[in-house]
Amino acid sequence: MDGLELCERIRQMSDVPIIFLTAFGSEDHRVKGLQVGADDYIVKPFSKNELVARVEANLRRAEMPAIQRDEQVYADPVLTIDHRAHLVSVRGSEISPSPLEYRLLTALLKHPGQVLSHTQLLDLAWGPNSTETSTDSVRLHISYIRGKIEEDAKCPRLIETVREFGYRYVRPLGNTEHAAAA
Template sequence: MNKHIDSQLILVVEDDRPVRGLITTALEMHDYRFEAVDSGKTAVMNAASHNPDLIMLDLGLPDMDGIEVIEKIRSWSTVPIIVISARTEDADKIAALDAGADDYLTKPFSVDELLARVRAWARRARMGGGETQQTVFENGPLRVDFAAGSASVNGAELHLTPIEYKLLVLLAKNAGKVLTHTFITHEIWGTSWDSEIASLRVFMATLRKKIEPDPTHPVLIQTHVGVGYRMTRL
């Protein structure tokens, strides 16, 4: 474990020794407090006993699939989980996000991008992870309570990941405006890497599944091909 002036603890779950070394060295060089494990069972036990503030999780573990690890941890914890995986198919990303992951970083990745993701989650933790503006946004069946940090459709509360909620708030606060891919990724992740623009497409797909009556024919979130997205006022 490494010491950090901040009390936040990062749990790194990676069985590939070189990749684990790359991640932990980057964290150590920037004075983050962390623990590293190499199996799913150890990760679940560690998450339960040490209550980390952020988990960085590989999906291809030797004893169980990372999706199962996410599901087990999600049965009792809402700790942010960043998946770091060589699986690049959208279906794999969507499966991880649907299981409860909050972010997805594909291998190979740059250390700068990795640290940018960590900084983004640290900022959200310091800010309390929610919006403070005392307003409510209503648009057709959609209702977003910024103060409560919650959203609902037709009165039914939505179960959104932190990134999905942040995307929804960004679109709601700019309803009627076309937001470019670069603008959105910069607001969500703090940078605009090509991999983040690819991830944005996946997060929009999972968000639409939760808020659109028919995700294959969206009415709330419109795609402007090659440009970005816009929330339509109903």
């Protein structure tokens, strides 16, 4: 497995900063590294000061939300999401979505009531440069999320399927007191 393949695999599972340190300095190599998910690309030789500065810059960016969010904590009568800590609670009980499930869920929450197509969800959750193109992957991961957040995953009320197009998050009505207390 080469560095590009490793980067791609890590990116599918996590949003951690990835920096390539390499002797391959051609434009094609740099572009390919960034396209598969690297956050930065440093060509040898480099100074210690440059490396430290780039690592610090990437860590600062990593602390910012991956998907621009208006709120650090999202709460509705069913879900509470602390974006800073990447914690998700359903009806007051913490769940553990995978990084990909988390990105899919936050993409839907960022656009409540709006139908997002399979392609839009692929771009938002996998990234615009991902090699993943299967709408079946979106369906599969939505089913995983439903299993974690819906009272009855076979009769979903929170993530609604819009046949032949995509999905939408239906924000539940009601009091958010239990969500804010969690």
